[in-house]
Amino acid sequence: MNFDYSPKVQEMRERLLAFFDQHIYPNEPRFHAEVEANRRAGNAWLPTTLIEELKPLARQAGLWNLFLPQSPRAPEGLSNLEYAPLCEIMGRVHWAPEVFNCSAPDTGNMETIARYGSEAHKDRWLEPLLKGEIRSAFLMTEPEVASSDATNIQCRIEREGDEYVINGTKWWSSGAGDPRCAIYILMGKTDPGAGRHEQQSMVLVPADTPGITIKRALSVFGYDDAPHGHMEIVLKNVRVPVANILLGEGRGFEIAQGRLGPGRIHHCMRSIGAAERALELMCERAIARSAFGKTIAQQTVTQERIAEARCSIEQARLLTLKAAYMMDTVGNKVAKAEIAMIKIVAPTMALKIIDWAIQVYGGMGVSQDTPLAMMWAHQRTLRLADGPDEVHRNSLAKLELARHMKLPADKVEMPITRGG
The missing domain is CATH 1.10.540.10 (Acyl-CoA dehydrogenase/oxidase, N-terminal domain)
Known part of the structure; x- marks a missing residue:
């Protein structure tokens, strides 16, 4: 490599x-x-x-x-x-x-x-x-179920003639607050009696379809992320053409696996960037400020944290590059362990470094005068979004155990989840 x-x-x-x-x-x-x-x-x-x-x-x-x-x-x-x-x-x-x-x-x-x-x-x-003319949202997570297991999804997609009728409630529909958001990709159940992973489908839903109500915006540690937003959306007898189905009924999990792999690694790439920014800010502040007769940069605890931050960023970056390389060369399915690993590692690493940067800034670090507080809120959310840490660790452990039990990796179930 x-x-x-x-x-x-x-x-x-x-x-x-x-x-x-x-x-x-x-x-x-x-x-x-x-x-x-x-x-x-x-x-x-x-x-x-x-x-x-x-x-x-x-x-x-x-x-x-x-x-x-x-x-x-x-x-x-x-x-x-x-x-x-x-x-x-x-x-x-x-x-x-x-x-x-x-x-x-x-x-x-x-x-x-x-x-x-x-x-x-x-x-x-x-x-x-x-072209950047419109925006979109992904409607998967629901408030009434543990969405860390997407088989729990309750939103129904029922066929009536040449239309699908959709009923359900979704939340954490990021981007749906933007008035340019014109299309939703929605995951729901088309056949509750099918196999566990064949019940769900994905359908394209224009945002202006009758029956859609944006109930409220959800805040993240007090931030509403306007104008992007994370919305709770109620769908009542929403009708879309049958032609709006993606791939076909019962293939929602297949699509989700293909979609969430790139999405997860993109989040991790951005997490490394956030950690780099936090480390830069921490170093600049530590050099510029003094406490107890010497600069903060001269304090041993600060030096130790700067050194560990650099090690942590480089480790996460290498793991991200390995996962990206494997996605390019052997595909997302084969790279699922590497994708799970970096999804566990990157947000936690970024949170640690942002937290250290906040400590160096003191009270200013939690105020609006630096980007650190908002950065921390976003990174903390990523430990839930696209699958909570616990689910990824569980899946990764199963893959590791399968190697020793002589089980094929494709028999190990990986999470289809966005958190919540």
């Missing part, structure tokens, strides 16, 4: 870093000020003019749709291994990925439609998503 950045990726990385220095870091205060101004005016759920201004600049810089490999509709897409160092940089600022059309859940939804949708689906939904 060779993880050296190719000349192409190295050049793109330098270009992306320059873009951050010129357009992202200087505009962090403006982004939050714009959201707060919209909130005070009575509607925080409005797209920011800042991001819309930056998107054309990202396109011009050749930094657009980098996440989607092997798609004729997105020829600029990179392999997972090529994308990793670029996605990592995007993760340094939580709102930055949208500037490059590389933000969740759109990336996972675009990959799902590209891989499993019909040409009609791609023409109607994938093309405007790739």
Whole structure:
């Protein structure tokens, strides 16, 4: 395995870093000020003019749709291994990925439609998503069941003639707060009497379909993530054409496995970027401030934490690159252990380093004067999103035990979960 950045990726990385220095870091205060101004005016759920201004600049810089490999509709897409160092940089600022059309859940939804949708689906939904004209949401998690086991899903998708009728409640539907969110990918049960993993299906649901009610926005440690949002959505007798089904009835778990693999590793790439940003902030603050007669950087405890942070970041980065390499070369299914490992490791690593950075900043670290508090909230959520740590550890242990029990790895069940 060779993880050296190719000349192409190295050049793109330098270009992306320059873009951050010129357009992202200087505009962090403006982004939050714009959201707060919209909130005070009575509607925080409005797209920011800042991001819309930056998107054309990202396109011009050749930094657009980098996440989607092997798609004729997105020829600029990179392999997972090529994308990793670029996605990592995007993760340094939580709102930055949208500037490059590389933000969740759109990336996972675009990959799902590209891989499993019909040409009609791609023409109607994938093309405007790739152009950044609309946004999307993924409706899987439900409030009434333990969604760490997606076989618990209760939302019903029942066929009536040429239509599916959908009834249920979903929550943590990230991105559904954005008024540009035009399409949902929804997972529900089409046949409760089928096998455990053949009951579920995925269907495309236009966001303006009658019967859909956005009940409320859910906050994450007090943050509502406007204008993106994590919404609770009620669907009552929502009707969509039968043609909106992805692949066919009973294939929801198959699609979810294909979708969540890339989604999980993208989260991990961004987690490494967040940890790098936190370490940079920690070092800058430690050098600039003194306590008890010497700089914070001269305190032994700070030096130990900086050293351990660097080791932890490098370890997580190497594991992420290995998982990305395997996804590219042997496929997501074979790489499932590596994907599970990095999903366990990366958010926990980032949380530890962000927490240390907060300690160096003191009271300022938990205020709005640094990005650290919001970074911590996002990373803590990732220990639940796309599967809680416990489920991934359980699956990983089963894979390890299977090696010693002479069981084939494909007989070991892996989680299809988004948390909750």
